[in-house]
C-alpha cells in the first residue's frame with residue numbers, strides 16, 4: 001500500500017461549503033436555488049440516494065422538491081410532470097433518477113427536460129455543447145472526477161488518460177472533459193483487445209464499467225492516478241446482512257502500484273452529489289444572468 005488516498009468525502013464537503021457560501025449571497029438578492037428530484041418506483045438503493053441528496057440540498061441553503069411516483073406511472077404522466085417543472089420558476093434544476101422502468105423511454109424523458117435546468121447534463125443539447133467546447137451543463141460524476149484530478153495534478157495537459165467504460169452518463173462525458181483539459185484520451189470497454197496493456201499506458205485511469213474489482217494492480221503503470229467510479233454491492237456474507245460496497249477497481253492490489261487512488265465508498269460518490277448542488281447553483285446563476293461561481297464548473 002503506497003498510494004495516496006484521494007479523500008473525495010472531504011473534498012465534497014469543501015465543494016458543498018463553497019456552494020452554500022454562494023447560495024447565501026444569492027439569498028441577499030432574494031434568490032433561492034431549487035432542485036427537483038423525480039423518482040419513479042421503489043428501488044430501495046435509489047431511495048437512500050434521493051434522501052441524502054435532499055438533505056444536502058437543504059443544508060446548502062437550497063430548496064428541495066421531491067417527486068416520488070409509482071413504478072406504474074405512465075410515460076405521458078412523467079412527461080407532464082417534467083413539463084410542469086420546466087415551467088416552474090422556483091425550480092432551477094431537474095433530475096430524473098435513472099434507470100426508469102422499462103415501459104418508459106428514457107431518452108424521450110431526458111430530452112424533454114429544459115436544457116438550462118438539466119443538472120445531470122444528459123440532454124442531447126448539453127452533450128453537444130460539451131463536445132464542441134461550449135458552455136454546457138456537465139454531468140455530475142465526470143465533473144466530480146475532473147475536480148479531483150485538477151486538484152491533484154494542477155494541470156492535466158499532456159497526460160495520457162484511459163477511461164474504462166463508454167456510458168453516456170460517465171465514460172463519454174469523462175473522455176470529453178479530459179480531452180478539453182488536453183489529455184491524450186483512450187476509451188476502453190468490454191470489446192477492447194488486450195485491455196490490461198491499454199490501461200497500463202495511462203497516467204490517469206478512470207474506471208466506470210460497473211464490474212466489481214475488475215481493474216487490478218497488474219493493469220496499472222507504477223504511479224498512475226486511479227479514479228474509481230464504480231459503486232457495486234457484493235452479495236452479503238450471511239443472509240440479512242448488507243453486502244460490502246466495492247468499486248470497479250481492486251483497491252488492495254491497485255493501491256500497491258498506483259500513485260493515488262479514490263476509495264469506495266468515500267471517493268467519487270460524495271463528489272457526484274456535491275456537483276449536483278454545484279450544477280443547480282450554476283443553473284440558477286445563468287437563469288438570473290448572474291456571474292457563475294468560480295471553481296464549481298468545468
Ligand SMILES: Nc1nc(=O)c2c([nH]1)NC[C@@H]1CN(c3ccc(C(=O)N[C@@H](CCC(=O)O)C(=O)O)cc3)C=[N+]21
Pocket residue numbers: 049095096097098099120140231245264265266267268269270271272273
Ligand atoms: N439521473 C441520475 N443522476 C445520477 O447522478 C444518478 C442516477 N440518476 N441514478 C443513480 C446513480 C447513483 N448515484 C450515486 C451518487 C452518489 C452516491 C454516493 O454518495 N455514494 C456514497 C456511499 C453510498 C452508500 O454507502 O451506500 C459513497 O460512494 O461514498 C452513490 C450513488 C447517482 N446516480
